[in-house]
Amino acid sequence: MTPRWFPDEMPMPAASAETVGWWEAAADHRLVVQRCTACGTTRHPPGPVCPRCRSATSEWATLPGTGHVYTYTVVRQAFIPSLRDRIPYVVIAVDLDGAGGARLVSNLVDADPGEVTVGMPVEVVWEDMGPELAVPRFRPAPAPADRETR
Numbered sequence: 001m002t003p004r005w006f007p008d009e010m011p012m013p014a015a016s017a018e019t020v021g022w023w024e025a026a027a028d029h030r031l032v033v034q035r036c037t038a039c040g041t042t043r044h045p046p047g048p049v050c051p052r053c054r055s056a057t058s059e060w061a062t063l064p065g066t067g068h069v070y071t072y073t074v075v076r077q078a079f080i081p082s083l084r085d086r087i088p089y090v091v092i093a094v095d096l097d098g099a100g101g102a103r104l105v106s107n108l109v110d111a112d113p114g115e116v117t118v119g120m121p122v123e124v125v126w127e128d129m130g131p132e133l134a135v136p137r138f139r140p141a142p143a144p145a146d147r148e149t150r
């Protein structure tokens with residue numbers, strides 16, 4: 001079991017025919033992005049048709065799990081009662097390395113909310129919310145120049 005940052009009472013994501021492959025990869029702790037097999041354009045959230053070329057064929061490209069904060073907000077209100085002792089927490093939009101510009105909305109964890117900045121390097125950490133559900137969160141990472149070659 002992975003570390004836990006959020007309570008069991010968090011609203012569960014609803015997988016659709018388009019997103020089930022993404023959630024299956026997440027359950028295996030693999031961060032993926034949907035890539036059009038006709039033109040190579042990536043997209044997130046997953047969808048049935050490429051927004052660039054209208055092809056309905058796609059594949060899941062595995063990402064390294066690193067990126068940087070595109071934007072963020074600090075949440076100071078407990079929108080469900082069990083979040084009362086978890087606030088403040090940080091919601092981030094992550095520019096994912098290798099994702100062709102696709103971004104993912106997630107949370108910054110293992111960091112003081114006051115230290116988040118636009119452009120902050122982050123890396124994925126997984127939170128198992130149940131036997132078949134893992135949610136990607138992100139923690140501060142070394143700057144890309146300091147990272148080992150992957």
Ligand SMILES: [Zn+2]
Nearest residue numbers: 036039050053
């Ligand atoms: Zn396409």
